[in-house]
Amino acid sequence: MLLVTYVLQAVFGYNFRLFLARLMEWESMRVVCPSCGSKAVISSSSKLSEQVTDLYCRCSNVAECGCTFVSTLAFKHTLNPPIKSTADLALSLINRLSKEERAALQQGVS
Numbered sequence: 001m002l003l004v005t006y007v008l009q010a011v012f013g014y015n016f017r018l019f020l021a022r023l024m025e026w027e028s029m030r031v032v033c034p035s036c037g038s039k040a041v042i043s044s045s046s047k048l049s050e051q052v053t054d055l056y057c058r059c060s061n062v063a064e065c066g067c068t069f070v071s072t073l074a075f076k077h078t079l080n081p082p083i084k085s086t087a088d089l090a091l092s093l094i095n096r097l098s099k100e101e102r103a104a105l106q107q108g109v110s
């Protein structure tokens with residue numbers, strides 16, 4: 001499990017656990033009660049995999065609803081690759097060039 005976290009961090013450039021923790025604290029991230037539409041509170045979570053977590057929620061409208069439910073939070077895809085990945089990709093491509101190709105590239109880049 002820890003290895004997968006490190007691989008995700010290397011591939012996506014961030015720690016998924018940290019991402020999840022920040023997402024749960026994010027003010028504009030709201031979980032809404034499916035029964036009454038009131039704001040819900042995440043009381044606990046259960047990690048199903050590195051990218052999927054069940055969120056155990058309870059409706060804040062205790063007087064009229066009081067529903068408890070489970071929502072699933074999942075990582076879907078990256079919109080922009082992290083800067084580190086882009087730099088690593090560029091370095092990998094540059095290292096495959098011949099000495100002459102690198103010199104020509106250096107003249108073109110300034």
Ligand SMILES: [Zn+2]
Nearest residue numbers: 033036059065
């Ligand atoms: Zn409710």
